[in-house]
Amino acid sequence: MENLMEFLKTRRTYRRFEQKEIPGEVVEEILTAARFASSAANRQPLSYIVIREPKAVSDVFAHTKWAGALPPELGQPKENERPVLFIAVIENLDINKECDTDAGLAISNMTLAAWNRGVGSCMIGACNKPALSEMFGLTEHQKLHTVVAFGYPSHESHIVDMESSEQFKYYLDEKKDYVVPKRKLEDVVRYYP
Ligand SMILES: Cc1cc2nc3c(=O)[nH]c(=O)nc-3n(C[C@H](O)[C@H](O)[C@H](O)COP(=O)(O)O)c2cc1C
Structure with a gap:
């Protein structure tokens, strides 16, 4: 239990990252952790889009805002500090329209599974959802909940x-x-x- 508490204490939001790829098996583990999450009535309305190709990561990054409490020159990751992976969390409205709690639990599982492998994360609520939804080709039955950024932290x-x-x-x-x-x-x- 002591170890779990220490793990929870250090699983924080990270906003500057090494420019080092996250192995595919770790990405799969992060996604599996989301799959394992509890879901209201076990409806499982969430799906995930994985963005790990560098140009696509850069395109998504352009629609994200970081560290609102800090001036941009301190909070916004610089070119060589950016995340190397985004996972977009998609609500499938045909399955369940009220899935904010489901999404929170899935995101929590993902960030914990990532941290278990030394991968830090930042949940980005302040993203341009219309632009990203268009980029991902979402239908009217799908809603972008949030994007989560991942990488090996450098702080x-x-x-x-x-x-x-x-x-x-x-x-x-x-x-x-x-x-x-x-x-x-x-x-x-x-x-x-
Ligand atoms: C719903 C939600 C949305 C968030 N959106 C952003 C965001 O858009 N940009 C950002 O840099 N951090 C974002 N964060 C991270 C919070 O700023 C962070 O959780 C908070 O400062 C506390 O830090 P901690 O996660 O290390 O406890 C978000 C966190 C949550 C839970």
């Missing part, structure tokens, strides 16, 4: 206690590692009765 990320309610913005320390304030347990938990 670290550390959790610190959030000392005040306004201090939610992550920042970079002197080594350019991410520092992520999390609300303290006593601030978010109460026992009933």
